[in-house]
Amino acid sequence: MEQAIEVKGVSKAFGESTAIKSIGFNVKKGEIFGLLGPSGSGKTTTIKILTGELEASAGQVQVLGQHPAEFGSSDFKSRIGLLSDNSALYERLTVYDNLKLFCRLYDVPLQRIDEILQEVNLQDARKQTVSKLSKGMKQRVLLAKALIHKPDLVFLDEPTSALDPQNAAHIHLGLQKLNDAGTTIFLTTHNMEEAALLCDRVAFLHLGEFQELDSPEALRYKYSTHAFHVETFSGERLVIDNGPASADRIRELVAAGEVKAMHTDNPTLGQIFLKVTGKELEQ
Amino acid sequence: MSTRRISAIFEKDLKDLLKNPMLLIPILIPVILALTFDRVTRTPEFPPAAAYIIIGGLFAVVTSGTILSMMSEEKEKKTLRGLIGSPASLLDIVIGKSMVTGIATAASLIVSALIVGIGTFLNVKTLAALILLFLFFLLLGVSMALFSKSTAATTGLLMPFSFLFGFTPMIGALNIVSEDGIAGRALGQFPVMQALELHQGGSWTSLGVMAVWTAGAALIAYLCFRKAMKDG
Numbered sequence: 001m002e003q004a005i006e007v008k009g010v011s012k013a014f015g016e017s018t019a020i021k022s023i024g025f026n027v028k029k030g031e032i033f034g035l036l037g038p039s040g041s042g043k044t045t046t047i048k049i050l051t052g053e054l055e056a057s058a059g060q061v062q063v064l065g066q067h068p069a070e071f072g073s074s075d076f077k078s079r080i081g082l083l084s085d086n087s088a089l090y091e092r093l094t095v096y097d098n099l100k101l102f103c104r105l106y107d108v109p110l111q112r113i114d115e116i117l118q119e120v121n122l123q124d125a126r127k128q129t130v131s132k133l134s135k136g137m138k139q140r141v142l143l144a145k146a147l148i149h150k151p152d153l154v155f156l157d158e159p160t161s162a163l164d165p166q167n168a169a170h171i172h173l174g175l176q177k178l179n180d181a182g183t184t185i186f187l188t189t190h191n192m193e194e195a196a197l198l199c200d201r202v203a204f205l206h207l208g209e210f211q212e213l214d215s216p217e218a219l220r221y222k223y224s225t226h227a228f229h230v231e232t233f234s235g236e237r238l239v240i241d242n243g244p245a246s247a248d249r250i251r252e253l254v255a256a257g258e259v260k261a262m263h264t265d266n267p268t269l270g271q272i273f274l275k276v277t278g279k280e281l282e283q
Numbered sequence: 284m285s286t287r288r289i290s291a292i293f294e295k296d297l298k299d300l301l302k303n304p305m306l307l308i309p310i311l312i313p314v315i316l317a318l319t320f321d322r323v324t325r326t327p328e329f330p331p332a333a334a335y336i337i338i339g340g341l342f343a344v345v346t347s348g349t350i351l352s353m354m355s356e357e358k359e360k361k362t363l364r365g366l367i368g369s370p371a372s373l374l375d376i377v378i379g380k381s382m383v384t385g386i387a388t389a390a391s392l393i394v395s396a397l398i399v400g401i402g403t404f405l406n407v408k409t410l411a412a413l414i415l416l417f418l419f420f421l422l423l424g425v426s427m428a429l430f431s432k433s434t435a436a437t438t439g440l441l442m443p444f445s446f447l448f449g450f451t452p453m454i455g456a457l458n459i460v461s462e463d464g465i466a467g468r469a470l471g472q473f474p475v476m477q478a479l480e481l482h483q484g485g486s487w488t489s490l491g492v493m494a495v496w497t498a499g500a501a502l503i504a505y506l507c508f509r510k511a512m513k514d515g
Binding site for chain 2: 051072074075077078082086087088089090091092093097100101102104105106107145
């Protein structure tokens with residue numbers, strides 16, 4: 001499959017301190033790739049390198065087949081969308097006027113504004129002045145701005161960090177639809193449930209280095225003890241090894257009708273991150 | 284260069300400006316200055332040195348001041364990053380953002396010129412000098428906005444630069460520096476002084492000197508823009 005992003009041995013140093021230490025990964029076209037890590041782990045630096053905002057100190061980068069020297073071209077900019085902590089809106093203008101500006105900068109028909117406002121659940125706010133919007137609403141306008149030109153590749157740095165669960169769920173649905181339409185999504189998040197729900201693959205970034213890179217399912221399997229956790233009607237909680245020797249014990253419990261619940265040990269991405277790095281993901 | 288993108292930026296700036304009318308106040312300063320000088324001089328013909336104090340001040344306060352306020356706000360509030368990240372080129376952004384400043388400058392200049400006597404300005408040499416002055420002060424404002432860290436810091440930069448480049452004829456009139464000394468001779472080469480010389484019958488060389496100043500300002504603005512593209 002064609003690659004949307006190719007990164008080989010990329011490092012980034014700011015004076016004495018190294019933010020990124022020789023990371024390498026590929027993101028396939030049409031994939032949702034999640035970069036997980038606590039604050040200061042190097043997520044934003046990675047996005048800035050991939051969007052041409054920062055130059056890597058070492059290593060090679062290719063995004064949509066372009067080298068960093070070509071990242072400034074109008075063609076490249078038309079093909080990527082970006083929502084980061086550097087994204088901002090014109091506070092004195094309305095939601096519609098903000099999006100109208102970007103429609104015209106990206107040569108997009110103005111009809112797209114109503115479409116994208118519906119996608120981010122803001123169709124009733126089109127005439128509202130941005131300065132009067134809540135933080136969550138502003139975040140959704142920023143997301144609309146990042147997606148208004150239907151980019152081939154979109155970088156989303158903590159896209160749902162300021163949203164309530166209902167609006168976050170609406171955005172997740174929108175991102176899945178966008179991805180179904182062929183858009184590649186590069187996502188950074190603290191939210192492990194969001195990553196597990198959306199991402200085809202995730203990478204754990206800690207102190208500028210990749211600790212793990214795989215699909216959420218593969219990581220859960222890798223870090224699972226594979227034991228069965230059984231809860232009985234008498235309130236007992238049993239941990240039974242997953243192996244031939246345990247078959248009789250499980251059969252006995254099932255036959256006696258004592259099993260209230262039974263599941264395999266499936267660590268969350270957050271638990272895996274803690275196990276791998278010794279750090280909480282949301283720190 | 285895309286006219287569609289330039290007009291999009293212009294339209295946005297115009298809407299933004301109309302919701303922030305404080306930015307329009309500097310347009311009145313040269314007009315008030317022209318009215319005051321007109322009352323004070325009481326001569327049939329307005330003295331050219333006084334006219335160029337008003338014109339220099341106008342370009343410094345209205346041209347540099349307006350573009351400086353608009354660009355530094357874009358930089359501080361990080362909206363400039365959105366424009367830079369869009370397919371709009373550097374030229375689209377600079378031209379688009381200069382159009383509102385151009386209209387403000389033209390309005391203030393026409394009214395001020397009508398007060399001091401517009402007839403003396405209506406010749407090719409003077410008009411060319413005014414265009415170069417506009418470009419020089421515009422690029423100076425862009426550079427200061429992109430160079431400074433915050434909107435508050437731009438005020439600190441605007442004051443000395445306005446005085447030095449905008450009110451250069453006043454420095455001579457107030458005898459702050461000796462006209463024959465090194466500083467005086469250097470000030471004589473400044474853009475507004477060259478425009479004044481041209482107005483008083485100077486050669487085309489003055490336009491050349493002004494063009495060099497404008498090219499220098501363009502280079503500095505370009506370097507500041509490159510830096511802003513990396514800094515966000």
